[in-house]
Amino acid sequence: MYLEKINGSEDVKKLSMEELHALAGEMREALFHRLTHTGGHFGPNFGVVEMTIAMHYVFNSPVDKFVFDVSHQTYPHKMLTGRAYGCLDENRFHEISGYSEPSESDHDFFTVGHTSTSVSLATGLAKGRDVTGGTENIIAVIGDGSLSGGEALEGLDYAGEMKSNLIIVINDNEQSIAEVHGGLYKNLTELRNTNGKAENNLFRAMGLDYIYEEDGNNIEKLIALFEKVKDIDHPIAVHIHTQKGKGYAPAEENREAWHWCMPFDRTTGQPTVTFAGEDYSTLTEDLILSKMKKDPSVVFVTAAVPSNVGFPKANREKAGDQYIDVGIAEEQAVAMCSGIAKNGGKPIFGTNATFIQRTYDQISQDVCINKSPVTMIMNYTSVLGLNDVTHLGIYTIAMLGNIPELVYLAPTCKEEYLAMLDWSIEQQEHPVVISIPGNGVHAAKYPVASDYSQINKYQVCKKGDTVAVLALGDFFQLGEEAVSEIEKQTGRQVTLINPRYASGLDLELLEDLKKDHSVVVTLEDGILEGGFGQRVAAYYGASDMKVQNFGLKKEFYDRYDAAKLMEENHLTAGQIAEDVKNLLDD
């Protein structure tokens, strides 16, 4: 086996062409080994095996520096830089992340996970090199899907006026996560169809030099290509045409389904893990599709992650023109929603919480200042959700909860989520963001309102005295448990409140609690700093009320064990009860 002996570019260079081909085969086997067990990004990795080999053959990593966009295609790169164990050895799978990670290797320069960043980061490496007298090659790799993102386009444009070495590899596999969207993809098609010869050329229009290689899975041709651009004295776009999912028929045939996979059986292509029961994706799609049927002005907008919030292919077809995928372009998505709302439509934007931060300015300026009635639903806001440091949703309350005019709804169960979503789509007064519960689908135990227009009106679910627990969103169930535990330990009846709104205070209710409560506990599924609970604490700051906020400490967490992290942050019912008891005893 060649793979096990490779620790970097210098080892790749020693291999003959025949050996490189064998190496590619070994690398795909290693990918199968890991991905059948752990799941993960399939298509992106299988498509760039040859490209990665050729890059390491020609360039001299880590002196020459590679920056991979999203970096969900870096298993081949990791394998060639001393980390093959992460794909070969089941016991060591956990030692490598699914993204580039400097703490693992000097061959990685950035912890990344969001799209469209590689060109900009690489322009910075190039400038850093130039001002410190370096001479190395800087190579950015970016997929065609990522090109529609504002940061990537800004990066290409700026690169177009730089005057020193920068090699931008466009890995064009004719696919984003779902199908590509945007006018620029017509130009990519034209370029592919003309073997890169078309006069009209997005990259040249951005001021870049340009070269094309049709056979992007051919090691020899890629080596020749990279040899040609190595040590070039100006920026160049190196456009290569690859096959996403190359080497596995099901993935080549269904590129969307195999962008990311669950653990699977290689023979059948079927996942070996299944989830039963209801999920919020299905609930969301059912509600929105039924509204779309009745009302042609209801429009669902995604920025390239349709399936995460209820729009797999079949639903997209049902929705027709009421479904919009703007490509990886969250800024466009949110600003467009504001326009739709201002011209009589009912827009719903859905995405993962971690991506909503890519459009902070548009939420504030284009939507909230304009009070556009846009509905934004966010998946994975919870500490229980995605746990890669680049994909955490636990900063969302602090990020969005303090933007004026934005109504941030935090539903506690299925019925409340659906009622909030329904209300939000129909109302015409407020920009609304709704966090999709991340702790499984719970049924309502308390009455669920259908009208949320009385902004910041909390719901008292259970009236007690002395201690009140304000349990926000999907920490409501934890709040229920904590209430039971406190009651058990103190013998008192505890008040349980569903705040419903993460973005404001129910001043009347908070004032009222002063009458017969001395301790207020807040729970929220996110960082404490800038969050919901600190607002409550500030409200009571000058009073005798004792306030204890429960949530997570402001920090970047990476691939954590959620139960352990919760415990470290005093987020078990027992710990909360204990803390409250101490407060009462004070």
Place this chain on the structure above:
Amino acid sequence: MYLEKINGSEDVKKLSMEELHALAGEMREALFHRLTHTGGHFGPNFGVVEMTIAMHYVFNSPVDKFVFDVSHQTYPHKMLTGRAYGCLDENRFHEISGYSEPSESDHDFFTVGHTSTSVSLATGLAKGRDVTGGTENIIAVIGDGSLSGGEALEGLDYAGEMKSNLIIVINDNEQSIAEVHGGLYKNLTELRNTNGKAENNLFRAMGLDYIYEEDGNNIEKLIALFEKVKDIDHPIAVHIHTQKGKGYAPAEENREAWHWCMPFDRTTGQPTVTFAGEDYSTLTEDLILSKMKKDPSVVFVTAAVPSNVGFPKANREKAGDQYIDVGIAEEQAVAMCSGIAKNGGKPIFGTNATFIQRTYDQISQDVCINKSPVTMIMNYTSVLGLNDVTHLGIYTIAMLGNIPELVYLAPTCKEEYLAMLDWSIEQQEHPVVISIPGNGVHAAKYPVASDYSQINKYQVCKKGDTVAVLALGDFFQLGEEAVSEIEKQTGRQVTLINPRYASGLDLELLEDLKKDHSVVVTLEDGILEGGFGQRVAAYYGASDMKVQNFGLKKEFYDRYDAAKLMEENHLTAGQIAEDVKNLLDD
């Protein structure tokens, strides 16, 4: 006078060509009348007089809908839609804003002020029209400078796959605020030089239809052009070449200086208002230029607003390759800084606070997760700064203060600002953001540290007891006044603390205050929600300490009187003392 009789498109249409020319002259006179008195955006408005007349002549506003990018070029549009008084009548200047504003007129659809948004907003209006059965024209206007912004490029790309009416007017005056930057401008030049015939065409590469008009200040030609594209059934880029500042020689000759002007004398072109004394812009440029001289790895990055933070033309020339203007492209700027820092450079990004929200994702992902030692300096964070609702900096602490790993420094005076900036540029551990004081240049009254590496270490400026005032950043002087006032009213010695760090708590000091203090007051120049003070309140939530936070209520404020707004938010020294006295009396 024709202008006074015009209340909308229908009145413009009645005029003969000769009368339209006279109207253009009247409109320029009206612009002179307003701008010589109030100052404001000069070049953008003078350049689009003919375009605006032709738009109203051909289209039927407000049924046909215009969306102006930035909307700093909308005085001509305002004049033609019943708001000429805002330029003709000195007593009514204040009745119109410098940007498009729906509350003024049905002819305005969005309150905007940030760049690069018009295309995205217009795609939304177009989609809203399509799903509600409308047939009107949607017209976006965008300047060449704004094209480099990610949102604009995302918008153009998405527009390139739309299938219904959308007219995108590219107002190309060969200028951003300063000179344009980015590779795409080479393509614009090529298009202008070939009368729009060049084969390589950015807009076509984005999937758009395209048409060019060289004579963008010629009413007849523009009318013919717009007639051609009116009611078109697909998106088209209408590229027109205009003269920025048209009609005033000094502005035609120095487009950067006349992008925005102070009140001025028309004959001499000289401002009639001058500011004496030190300013932070000069202080910043002096420090950075002197560091650049000694260290070639120090790099200053701007996103098209160089002069706001110390880089007028003369300094740009001095800085040479150590100065980078990425164009209007904040995402590129911040990500590039991360790359520069990772490859040995010392990057400083400077911009207005309101624009930093355009790069939240890059600050969090590209910089903070990677702990890249990037220095970001922000102007206009203060309630005392820019007061258009689209340009407020008062949300900055809440926005950035809760991002993990980001050290947010809030200097209280000149010496401290310079020391913090110096320290930040040289250190290699932290991403740092520094707010430039917005309350004038104050000299240090207390010792100023040179080393800020002990993160979150507050400075006790004056030790008293019972009451402690934590006065953050440029509210420090207000804190000093409040302390005097409290002392006067209570006869006690009050503790005065300079927190220095807006992003974290000095737990040791806060704990220590419990010994001999019963009231803690926080002051911050920003909204309370999600800010500095609420963190302090939460810290003391379960203790006996009384905490009162002073700052602004979370709201969008527009063209406010700062003194009045401060008073409404209990932000005078007298009010603060009064509130503290009430607390002590409780």
